[in-house]
Amino acid sequence: MVPQTPHFDPAHVTTLDSVVHNKPHAALLVVEQSPALEGESLLLGAKNATLVIMLSLILTRGKSILRNVPANDDVIHIIQLLEKVGAIVFFDKDTNILEVDTSGLDGYEVELEIMKKTRASVLAMGPLLARFGKADIAFPGGDVIGARPIDYHIKNFEKMGVSITETGERITAHTEHVKSRNLLLEYPSVGATENLMMFATLIPGTTKIINAALEPEVFDLIAILKKMGARIDVSVPATITIIGVDALDSVDHTIIFDRLEAGALLVAGAITGGYVHLPQAPAHAMGMFLMKLQEMGHTILIHPSGMGVKIKATKSPRAVNIKTAPYPGFPTDLQAYTMAALTLAQGTSKIHETVYENRLIHARQLVEMGAQIEITHYDTAIIRGVEELYGTHVIASDIRASCALVLAGLAATGTTTIAGVHHWKRGYQGLEDKLRALGANISLQE
Numbered sequence: 001m002v003p004q005t006p007h008f009d010p011a012h013v014t015t016l017d018s019v020v021h022n023k024p025h026a027a028l029l030v031v032e033q034s035p036a037l038e039g040e041s042l043l044l045g046a047k048n049a050t051l052v053i054m055l056s057l058i059l060t061r062g063k064s065i066l067r068n069v070p071a072n073d074d075v076i077h078i079i080q081l082l083e084k085v086g087a088i089v090f091f092d093k094d095t096n097i098l099e100v101d102t103s104g105l106d107g108y109e110v111e112l113e114i115m116k117k118t119r120a121s122v123l124a125m126g127p128l129l130a131r132f133g134k135a136d137i138a139f140p141g142g143d144v145i146g147a148r149p150i151d152y153h154i155k156n157f158e159k160m161g162v163s164i165t166e167t168g169e170r171i172t173a174h175t176e177h178v179k180s181r182n183l184l185l186e187y188p189s190v191g192a193t194e195n196l197m198m199f200a201t202l203i204p205g206t207t208k209i210i211n212a213a214l215e216p217e218v219f220d221l222i223a224i225l226k227k228m229g230a231r232i233d234v235s236v237p238a239t240i241t242i243i244g245v246d247a248l249d250s251v252d253h254t255i256i257f258d259r260l261e262a263g264a265l266l267v268a269g270a271i272t273g274g275y276v277h278l279p280q281a282p283a284h285a286m287g288m289f290l291m292k293l294q295e296m297g298h299t300i301l302i303h304p305s306g307m308g309v310k311i312k313a314t315k316s317p318r319a320v321n322i323k324t325a326p327y328p329g330f331p332t333d334l335q336a337y338t339m340a341a342l343t344l345a346q347g348t349s350k351i352h353e354t355v356y357e358n359r360l361i362h363a364r365q366l367v368e369m370g371a372q373i374e375i376t377h378y379d380t381a382i383i384r385g386v387e388e389l390y391g392t393h394v395i396a397s398d399i400r401a402s403c404a405l406v407l408a409g410l411a412a413t414g415t416t417t418i419a420g421v422h423h424w425k426r427g428y429q430g431l432e433d434k435l436r437a438l439g440a441n442i443s444l445q446e
């Protein structure tokens, strides 16, 4: 099934200035123009798989172990959430091993404060409903990249017999006459697929999620749920079938490597004209992105096993056109990094962002650095390649934009200072150290 574009509300306008002025942070990323990056780098687990997998442990009773867990701020926020509902959590940030004991869970409420810190908290709803028959959460709210409603989650929980009341910022839900159903998503939302799937694992009967999101992170969630004892099957066209079971067991699971961290390191190699080897990069999950790097003229070598990517960058990259889409399309989360690289490519590139209505906001910051980018309508960026970018002070609007500005800073003459460092810290653990080890001149000043 061809995914439709999600419904956009053109009235949703958030300016970058308002975001930054509301959240002043003194910390800065400081990036100097760097030589061609060279060397090998290791990856951590995917943030987007980790957050939902941590929340899936609410479905189990006992002590589970998660490995390869990145120690970024979003993970810390979800640890706080789990502790609030009664989990005992131990996180060793040096080994990236997280232990979560869910034997004594006793809460089904998620505070507004935690919901605002990370949108992924909304993914507690399905597991809490499955475990307690109740969930009391808050609206995660929109953010600068888009309104990000949760109507697909709500509508489909209701179809399955969940009664939902919205009062101000809170959503109170309880199960009434739960029933397994065929659920058709209007759009393959990653979060809605994950939330509904987790709920359905403990609901009697067969639930089908049709037009489901099939991102690699969704498959990692399926993998851990199956280890717990869930009965889940994936079939064409984009259908996830879940047969409810009575209980799920605690597990030991290693999170998949982060294709987005891999993407950042590959663009770092590309934009500096370097050579970067990522022996753990999940090439099989990065097809469209790697194809576009190749189209730009970079040499991409993929290990025959599908794990491991090397980039040998061309010194004269070419313009390419990109349209973001659900997996296996070009990931919206790699769009900002790629835009940074395209600012220095020969010719005119076009980026059409179809997943979020306001995710070209980093273009303005790249323009501050000398890029030539024009936004037509609200969803398309026309990028005319320039000879040089210049270091200046710029502001990061979200996790991926913070990294795009770092990447641009590696190639820009002089010094780039980047504010909005809390976004960087939400998304990455020590990425600045990995870049430095490859030869980048970057520091995080707190």
Ligand code: UD1
Pocket: 006, 007, 047, 048, 049, 051, 119, 120, 146, 147, 148, 149, 150, 151, 152, 153, 154, 187, 188, 189, 190, 191, 192, 213, 217, 332, 333, 355, 356, 357
């Ligand atoms: C997840 C990822 C995020 C990534 C996105 C798309 C996590 C923690 N985050 O976010 O990094 O950018 O997938 O790959 O895994 N939508 C609705 N109503 C809904 C749900 C979604 O209109 O109920 C819209 C959203 O506003 C957006 C589009 O659908 O425009 C895609 O959203 P979705 O796939 O749900 O993204 P998230 O799960 O929030």
